[in-house]
Structure formats: C-alpha cells, structure tokens
Amino acid sequence: xxxxxxxxxxxxxxxxxxxxxxxxxxxxxxxxxxxxxxxxxxxxxxxxxxxxxxxxxxxxxxxxxxxxxxxxxxxxxxxxxxxxxxxxxxxxxxxxxxxxxxxxxxxxxxxxxxxxxxxxxxxxxxxxxxxxxxxxxxxxxxxxxxxxxxxxxxxxxxxxxxxxxxxxxxxxxxxxxxxxxxxxxxxxxxxxxxxxxxxxxxxxxxxxxxxxxxxxxxxxxxxxxxxxxxxxxxxxxxxxxxxxxxxxxxxxxxxxxxxxxxxxxx
Ligand code: SF4
Numbered sequence: 001x002x003x004x005x006x007x008x009x010x011x012x013x014x015x016x017x018x019x020x021x022x023x024x025x026x027x028x029x030x031x032x033x034x035x036x037x038x039x040x041x042x043x044x045x046x047x048x049x050x051x052x053x054x055x056x057x058x059x060x061x062x063x064x065x066x067x068x069x070x071x072x073x074x075x076x077x078x079x080x081x082x083x084x085x086x087x088x089x090x091x092x093x094x095x096x097x098x099x100x101x102x103x104x105x106x107x108x109x110x111x112x113x114x115x116x117x118x119x120x121x122x123x124x125x126x127x128x129x130x131x132x133x134x135x136x137x138x139x140x141x142x143x144x145x146x147x148x149x150x151x152x153x154x155x156x157x158x159x160x161x162x163x164x165x166x167x168x169x170x171x172x173x174x175x176x177x178x179x180x181x182x183x184x185x186x187x188x189x190x191x192x193x194x195x196x197x198x199x200x201x202x203x204x205x206x207x208x209x210x211x212x213x214x215x216x217x218x219x220x221x222x223x224x225x226x227x228x229x230x231x232x233x234x235x236x237x238x239x240x241x242x243x244x245x246x247x248x249x250x251x252x253x254x255x256x257x258x259x260x261x262x263x264x265x266x
Contacts, residue, residue, distance in 0.1 A: 003062075005073060008216050008228070009182055009238075010106060013076040016060045016093055017085055018046065019053035020078045023110050026139030026165060029188055032077040053084050060092055060263055063100040064256045067246055074107045081111035087122055092263055094126035099255050101131050102246040108135040108162050110143075112150035119154040127156045130242050133180070135160035140168050152177050158239055164216060165191070169198045175209040179239040185219030185226075194219060199230060212237035 003012045019036060022028070033051045040050030063072060074080060074097075080090060097105045109115050115134065119127040126132055134156040138144030144163075151159050158179045163170070165186030175181070183202050185194030199215065206213040215235040218226035228234055247255070 003066075005076065007073060007076070008236075009071075009214050010073040011070040012066070013073045014059070014062055015075055015077045016056050016062070016096075017053065017075050017078040017080060017082070017089075018056055019049070019051045020082055021053065023079075024139065024143040025167060026110065026137055026144070028192075029165075029186060029190060031188065034188070036077065053078065053082060055085065055089055057089075057263055060096055061256055061259055063096055063103055063105075064252055064259070066100070066103065067249075067252070069102045069104070069243075069246065071104045071106065071241075074105050079109050079111055080107060081109045081114040081118070083111070083114070087118065090118060091122055092259075094123050094132075095259060097132050098126060098129060099259065100247075101129065101244040103131065104241050105132045106135060106160070107132065108137060108160075110137045110147065112136045112147035116150045116154040119156055124155070127154060130157040131244060133158040133160050133239065135162055135180075137161075138163045138170060138173075139165055141170050144170060145173070148174060148178075160239070163202060165219065166194050166198055166202075167192045169195070169201065171201075173202070173205060175205060175211050178209075178211055180212050180214070180237075181206050182214045182216055184216035185223075187217060187219035187221075187223035189221065191219050191221060196230070203230065203235065212239055214238065 005013045036047040036051040039045040039047035136147035136151045138161050160180035162182045164184035183199055186192050203213050213235050215228055215230050217223050217228045220226045
C-alpha cells in the first residue's frame with residue numbers, strides 16, 4: 001500500500017497495527033473498515049484478514065527508512081490504544097518515533113483514557129517530545145467531549161482534536177492546553193450532514209483562544225464537489241513544527257539494527 005496519504009492534514013500514513021473495532025457513533029461509517037473489508041480473503045493482500053485487529057511488527061521500523069522529514073499519521077487504519085494492542089507494542093511504536101525524530105507524528109485515538117494513562121507512565125518520554133502530537137477524536141457531545149478532558153490530563157507536549165466526522169453541534173469547548181483543531185464533515189455513502197454553524201462556532205472559538213484551525217472538508221456523498229471552503233476561504237493552519245536533523249545513513253542503519261533486534265520475538 002502506498003505510504004503517501006490523500007488526507008489533507010498529513011503527508012504519509014504508517015500502520016504498525018491494522019484493524020479495529022467500533023467504539024462510538026463516529027465509527028459508524030469507518031473508512032478504514034470499508035477499505036479493509038474489501039480485501040478480506042484476498043491472499044497476500046495487507047488486508048487479507050479484513051478489519052480484524054493485527055499487529056504488523058515488520059512495519060514497526062518503517063519511519064527510520066524514510067530519510068526525508070514527513071508529517072506521519074500513525075495508524076490511519078486502526079487505533080493504537082485499542083485494548084488488543086499490548087503495552088509493550090505501543091512502547092515499541094514510541095521508541096521508533098523517538099529515534100526517527102526528523103519526522104512529525106500525529107497519533108489519534110478514540111481510546112483516550114488508555115492513552116492518557118500510558119502517557120503518564122510508560123510513554124512518558126514520548127509524551128514530552130514536541131515532534132509527536134497526541135490527539136483525540138470528537139464527533140459529538142456524549143462521547144467526544146469527555147475525550148478532550150482525558151487529553152488535557154495527559155502530560156503531552158502537543159495536543160490536538162480531530163473533530164471529524166462532526167455529527168452535531170458540540171457547543172462551547174474547553175480549548176485549554178490544546179495546540180490544534182481539525183474539523184471535517186462525514187463523507188461517502190450515507191454521510192451524516194454537517195451544518196455550517198457548527199463549524200463556524202468551533203472556528204471562532206479557536207480564533208479567540210489562538211488555537212490553529214484546519215477545516216478539512218464539508219464531506220457528503222461527493223466530497224470533491226463540496227470542497228473545504230468556509231466563508232470564502234480555506235483554513236489550513238498547523239501547530240509549529242520542530243526541526244530535527246535527519247540522522248546519517250550509518251546512524252540510521254545502526255538504530256534500525258538495534259531496534260529490529262529488540263523487536264524480534266525471544
Ligand atoms: S476507532 Fe477509528 S479505526 Fe477504529 S473503528 Fe472507530 S473510526 Fe474506525
């Protein structure tokens with residue numbers, strides 16, 4: 001599968017885990033599930049087992065092989081904090097992100113309590129790294145808003161919200177300690193409609209709190225026709241990124257060898 005992404009707010013995707021299970025209304029039309037299930041039973045295809053959750057250890061070290069800095073969406077086809085992903089595996093993902101620090105990583109979850117608890121403990125070093133951005137999905141008030149609180153309780157250097165698919169007015173939100181907000185409507189067959197007032201309310205709250213705002217899409221059945229213009233302009237703001245130099249080829253080879261040896265089953 002190509003590592004270049006069509007997602008507007010990232011460059012590449014990295015999937016050391018594939019597959020997931022639904023956890024809240026935002027998952028109803030999960031694009032990852034729809035994509036993965038298309039290939040169930042296709043021998044040798046990365047999604048031969050559809051959307052069943054699987055660890056993909058051979059993908060763990062992939063960012064170390066990319067020698068140009070990229071913005072990387074971690075686990076676009078899963079949720080890193082799913083209960084079936086063991087702590088030690090998440091720690092290995094973090095070891096790679098800390099080693100290949102010339103990239104910027106975007107980790108997004110709906111399992112915000114587990115993320116918070118691990119960022120406070122085993123993932124402490126990764127939490128503090130400003131090239132790793134930690135985010136939660138917020139689709140509605142009931143399940144989405146509590147995730148913001150969990151994120152704020154986590155000792156993360158950079159925190160963000162992905163308010164997508166926005167399926168209702170989420171009202172006033174607490175933006176304390178947040179560094180980025182992405183908003184988008186649902187797309188594809190059966191997409192639940194978004195209202196401009198819901199988006200404008202979030203945009204205006206971000207402007208007031210000086211939080212960068214990214215409007216990804218209106219969505220709908222034909223998202224390319226509805227576009228991403230809001231009040232006559234596009235919003236493509238990002239948090240500040242940090243520049244870390246790319247390690248030399250020799251350094252990268254050495255780290256790769258060390259990490260791959262440590263990832264190998266005993
Ligand atoms: S948590 Fe994300 S990847 Fe998992 S089912 Fe829900 S939308 Fe899909």
